Amino acid sequence: MSKLERLVHIVDEVPELDAVREAGGDLVMVLVLDGFLDAGNAAARAAQHLTDLSDGPVVATFDVDQLHDYRARRPAMTFARDHYEGYDAPRLVVRQLRDTGGTPYLLLSGPEPDNRWEAFCRAVREVVERLGVTRVVGIGSVPMAVPHTRPIALTPHANDPDLLTTVSPWRGELRIPSSAQALLEIRLGEWGHQAMGFVAHVPHYLAQMDYPLAAAVLLEQVEIAGRLTIDLSGLRAEAEDKEAEIAGYLTANEEVAEVVAALERQYDAFERAEQDGSSLLARDEPLPTGEEIGRQFEQFLAGLDGPQDQQGDTDQERD
Incomplete structure (x- = not known):
């Protein structure tokens, strides 16, 4: 048994996927790895929404013991009076799901590997080639200095420029921390497999809470990249409730509302500059400093969290 086979176990027979491959059809695999690119829990919430709609069978399982750093990310468990129980073991799996039209697709989700990234990429390659995946679509989100009252921007990326469905907002090059998800896209391209993805720009003051609007976006x-049809009505309803909650808090807290207004002015000035082809920074509307935003939104986040979370924050401050 090879190292690769020990790292991932793939179900030998999946009739529905075999039929797709034999017919020469497309099979998309959505990729969501928790732990890095997930401001506002947007990608994780999106993955959960997909499984809630169509909780299909597991067709591949990765050996998490070889990939996970348990001391850095300790799984939760339950202590019941005088004994331990309910260990939430981390799982990194590929599920077979169906969209609302009955089209099969795959979802690879779970914790981002803490080590052996290259081996993980080779294992995913095995999944792609064994199951006949024709395109991998990854999703993620990052915190940005943008207001929640404006449309959520996206950064598209792909290992083949022909796959891009939208224009990137970035110019030039950026040096950024790497991720297993990003490395996988590079490696799949080197091996001749299509891989692409989207990163949502989440308001940085909402990055630590669930932000379902970003998941819906x-x-x-x-849907577009994978040619799938997904029922987003429930997720959009969650997003509307969250927006109403945020709006109510801003109405009751003028100082926080002023910071959001400053971000709105900066955002609008940036958009005008982009349209006019002039400077991308508004000279008379500087962004609030990180220190200022941090002070204002400590209260903001505390107001949106539950009583238990507020007590936890208070304990941390005393420490």
């Missing part, structure tokens, strides 16, 4: 792009 990401899945809209998955």
